[in-house]
Amino acid sequence: MRNKTVDFAGKKIRVEEKRIGEIEKIIADLFPESKGNIQKVDLSKLLEQANFDLLYKKLPIIFPDITKDDVKNAYMSEIEALVEAFVNVNFFGLKKLIQPMLKMVQAGLPQKQ
Numbered sequence: 001m002r003n004k005t006v007d008f009a010g011k012k013i014r015v016e017e018k019r020i021g022e023i024e025k026i027i028a029d030l031f032p033e034s035k036g037n038i039q040k041v042d043l044s045k046l047l048e049q050a051n052f053d054l055l056y057k058k059l060p061i062i063f064p065d066i067t068k069d070d071v072k073n074a075y076m077s078e079i080e081a082l083v084e085a086f087v088n089v090n091f092f093g094l095k096k097l098i099q100p101m102l103k104m105v106q107a108g109l110p111q112k113q
Contacts, residue, residue, distance in 0.1 A: 002092065004085045009074040013065050015085040023090060029061045062086060083099065 004019040018026065027034055054069040063082060071079070 002089045004089055006078070006082050006085045008063075008066060008078045008082050009070040011070065013063055013082060015082070015089050017061070017089050018085065026062055030058055 004015050006013050006015060052071075055071050059071055059079070059082070060066055060068070063086075066082075
């Protein structure tokens with residue numbers, strides 16, 4: 001199991017790899033309309049809601065060790081590091097597969113002159 005510790009608002013938050021079912025539940029809790037299916041997540045709706053209140057509500061779902069007050073006392077760079085750690089710990093293999101595919105696609109695109 002992969003894990004990483006991140007400094008966040010004066011706390012050390014341990015980000016641990018989640019089981020598939022746990023990730024599915026997190027997605028369902030974050031985006032109830034998706035019912036846990038990541039393909040049904042509407043990111044445009046999320047962007048419409050983008051504000052600090054979104055951070056206060058959504059981050060504690062993913063990271064139960066943090067509170068709304070922790071989020072208020074955090075730097076944006078700490079939020080970025082926490083989310084990046086979650087992605088790296090849980091989707092590292094997927095990232096390794098996608099990055100070469102993206103490079104191949106970019107290499108195949110016509111270059112602007």
